[in-house]
């Protein structure tokens with residue numbers, strides 16, 4: 092049996108320079124490889140015509156460019172597109188492309204499962220399975236860009252990029268998988284790869300304070316924070332990580348982030364849970380938290396209508412309640428948006444993504460086709476998180 096080939100898809104620009112060095116190649120070869128792989132979407136070394144034939148032959152023997160394989164691909168009536176991706180050993184993740192008039196946004200996952208265990212999130216209830224590798228994170232973008240181009244008749248190449256924004260808001264807590272997340276971020280930002288602006292790449296965290304500081308120093312991009320509660324007592328219950336990094340520490344970390352951040356505000360995500368965190372009193376507390384006193388931080392607030400999933404005691408706030416909550420924030424001068432639901436018909440809306448994975452029969456059929464068992468899928472995945 093031959094040696095296992097190295098997957099170079101997720102190598103950061105620096106790692107690729109080092110890798111080329113180990114093969115006796117100069118740093119500019121790494122730049123060429125980056126352009127072929129990420130700018131042009133090429134996965135075949137033989138097609139990289141400006142590389143020496145001997146180098147291509149060597150790469151064919153020892154390296155590969157491999158993204159997670161697609162188990163399912165659905166397009167919503169509103170154009171939202173969802174992929175279910177196999178990441179091996181019974182694990183699956185999901186990525187969602189959201190087209191809008193002026194942009195195309197890809198939501199990517201960073202972990203299989205999640206250890207944070209937020210009260211309203213089934214991903215958390217399933218527990219943590221494993222961190223995704225950088226290959227698996229950037230592979231979602233690589234695969235999705237090619238797929239969207241193909242469906243729109245846009246040829247592969249440097250021009251005509253279809254995905255203009257990336258949000259790390261899928262399954263998992265990105266800052267609990269720091270190294271792979273940063274390696275993937277560096278590829279997204281590198282001019283020889285995807286060349287996205289830091290403002291167009293967003294990391295969403297539930298508040299891993301030390302890693303927020305680390306991210307600010309190593310790879311500052313736009314920041315979203317899953318807040319979901321305006322006081323520690325409630326947030327301790329909804330987002331258990333709050334017991335470790337309470338709101339005062341989290342807000343201080345947000346302020347420190349601005350010293351490096353590409354944007355002058357933090358986006359606070361707030362999932363609207365009927366009778367739990369959606370009263371006028373909660374809205375006023377939220378105003379107090381983010382606008383006044385020592386915890387104040389420049390921000391926008393994004394209210395997310397909870398996508399009802401089977402979770403005892405939790406349901407979506409009414410539209411009227413969400414509007415009333417938003418009005419209190421807006422009257423206090425806080426820019427507040429209410430998230431539009433996209434991709435309902437393919438279960439791609441926030442919090443609904445793994446509805447299909449719950450359908451054991453359909454997953455079993457697919458996995459049987461691929462000769463893979465299903466046990467891990469059912470155990471690990473029931474729906475996408477709602478912290479995004």
Ligand code: SF4
Nearest residue numbers: 205209212215476478
């Ligand atoms: S909401 Fe986000 S951070 Fe919380 S358990 Fe779910 S995936 Fe993890």
